[in-house]
Amino acid sequence: MTALLTPRRRRGVEYLDDPATSAGVRERSLADVARSNHLLGGTRAVLSELRALLPLLNDSGTLLDVGTGLADIPMRARQLAASRGVRLDVYAVDGVEMLARRACGSLDAAVCADARRLPFADASVDVVTCSQVLHHFEESDIPRVLRELQRVARHAVVVSDLRRSWLAAAGFWLATWLLRFHPVTRHDGVVSVLRGFTARELASHVSASVQREARVRRRPGFRLTATWRPV
Numbered sequence: 535m536t537a538l539l540t541p542r543r544r545r546g547v548e549y550l551d552d553p554a555t556s557a558g559v560r561e562r563s564l565a566d567v568a569r570s571n572h573l574l575g576g577t578r579a580v581l582s583e584l585r586a587l588l589p590l591l592n593d594s595g596t597l598l599d600v601g602t603g604l605a606d607i608p609m610r611a612r613q614l615a616a617s618r619g620v621r622l623d624v625y626a627v628d629g630v631e632m633l634a635r636r637a638c639g640s641l642d643a644a645v646c647a648d649a650r651r652l653p654f655a656d657a658s659v660d661v662v663t664c665s666q667v668l669h670h671f672e673e674s675d676i677p678r679v680l681r682e683l684q685r686v687a688r689h690a691v692v693v694s695d696l697r698r699s700w701l702a703a704a705g706f707w708l709a710t711w712l713l714r715f716h717p718v719t720r721h722d723g724v725v726s727v728l729r730g731f732t733a734r735e736l737a738s739h740v741s742a743s744v745q746r747e748a749r750v751r752r753r754p755g756f757r758l759t760a761t762w763r764p765v
Contacts, residue, residue, distance in 0.1 A: 539699050539700050539701055540698055540699055540700075540732060541698065541699075541700055541703075541728060543698060543728070543729065543730075543731070543735070544728050544729065545672075545729065546725035546728060546729055547725070548670070548721075548722040548725050548726065549563070549718045549721060549722055550563060550564070550718070550722055551670060553630075555718075557632055559716070559718055560630070560632070560633075561604075561632075562716050562718075562719075563715075563716050563718045563719045563722065564603050564604050564633070565604065566710075566713070566715040566716055566719035567603060567604070567666075567719065567723075568603070568604050568606040569713065569715075570706075570709075570713075570715075570719075570723070571606055571607060571665075571666075572606070573709075573713070574706075574709065574755040575753055575754045575755025575756075575757045576607070576665060576666060576694065576755065576757060577606065577607050577610055578753070578754065578755075578757075579665075579694045579753040579754075579755070579757040579758075579759050580607050580611065580663055580665050580692060580694050580759070581607075581610060581611065581614050582753065582759070583692045583694075583751075583759050583761045584597075584611055584614060584615075584661065584663070584692065585614065585618075587661055587689065587690050587692075587761075588614075588615060588618050588620050590660070590689045590690065591615075591620050591622070591660055591661075591689070592620075593619060593620060593621065594620060594621040594622070594623075595615070595620060595621075595622055595623070595660040595661065595689075596622070596623045596624075596625065596659045596660045596661070597611055597612075597615075597622055597623070597624045597625070597659065597660065597661045597662075597663065598624075598625045598626070598627065598652075598654065598659040598661075598662045598663070598686065598687075599611070599624065599625070599626045599627070599641075599662075599663045599664070599665070600626075600627045600649050600652070600662065600663070600664040600667060600683060601627065601628060601629070601649060601664055601665070601666075601667030601670075602626035602627065602628050602633065602634075602637050602641075602644065603628065603633060604633070604636065604637075605626055605636070605637040605640050605641055605644070607663070607665050608624045608626055608637075608641060608663070609624070609640055609641070611624065611663070612624045612641075623642045624641045624642055625641060625642055625643045625644065625645075625659070626641050626643075626644040626645075627644070627645055627646075627647050627649065627652060628644065628646060628647075629646065629647070629648055629649070630646070631646040633646075634646035634647075649664070649667065649671075649679050649682060649683075650671075650675060650678040650679055650682060651682065652682045652683075652685070652686050654686040655686070656685055656686065657685075657686070657687065657688045657764070658686055658688070659686050659687060659688060660687075660688050660689045660690075661687065661688075661689055661690050661691075661692065662683045662684075662686055662687040662690075662691045662692070663691075663692045663693075663694070664679075664683055664691075664692070664693050664694070665693075665694040665695075666694065666695055666696060666726065667679075667695075668680075668693055668695050668731075668739075669695055669696060669726060669729040669730050669731065670729070676739055676743065677739070677742065677743035680693070680739065680740060680743040680744050681743055681744055684744045684746070684762075684764050687764050688764070689763065689764075690761060690762070690763055690764075691761065691762055691763075691764065692759060692760075692761045693736070693740070693748075693759070693760045693761075694753075694757060694758065694759045694760075695730055695731055695736065695757070695758050696726055696727050696729075696730030696731070696756060696757065696758070697730055697731065697732065697733070697752060697756040697757060697758045698727060698728060698729075698730035698731060698732060699727070699756055701756070702727045702730075702756035703724050703727040703728055705756070706723045706724060706727055707720060707723070707724050710723060727756070730756075730758075731758060733750045733751075733752055733758055736748070736750055736758055736760050737750045737760065740760050740762060744762070744764075745765075746762040746763070746764070746765070747762065748760040748761060748762040749761050749762065
């Protein structure tokens with residue numbers, strides 16, 4: 535039954551991956567994504583993993599969020615850390631200059647850069663997070679991204695993404711109508727789900743790319759998290 539509900543991974547085309555998409559449409563759609571993260575489990579998935587990692591940081595630490603979008607998840611991460619008595623300096627990377635500039639206003643710093651070539655030194659950040667970004671890359675680029683995330687992380691890497699399923703695609707499509715999401719969000723969200731991973735696929739990608747065994751967990755809202763410690 536599970537196999538019947540899991541389609542073959544497909545590439546598809548997302549409007550937000552197109553640099554020609556207007557700033558207005560991009561910002562409106564990403565606002566929908568932030569709402570989706572809050573309501574449908576994306577934020578909760580990352581924070582659940584981060585909560586378990588905070589003891590590694592003592593009373594202060596650093597976090598880098600790769601592919602930050604509107605920076606909604608790293609802002610919540612900083613709030614979570616503060617509630618646990620940890621001062622978290624939060625940085626972000628996004629491949630879209632407009633988004634990196636915007637993140638500078640809410641985080642400690644942000645830079646426009648490619649996730650395959652992060653402009654950070656080895657082991658320079660305590661925790662690196664990457665939420666709903668990995669599925670945007672071609673299969674051949676996924677190892678490069680995972681190796682870069684591990685290279686700059688000192689204590690842990692948290693990758694969160696979508697669990698591929700016909701049920702997830704149909705559920706998201708329905709939710710976008712109920713939540714009055716933009717048509718671009720509706721289209722890209724369904725494509726994203728069909729570009730997502732199974733738990734076994736995500737674990738295999740990490741193992742093959744960085745020679746580490748990730749703790750992969752299924753999360754509510756058809757989310758997956760993969761967390762591992764660098765060598």
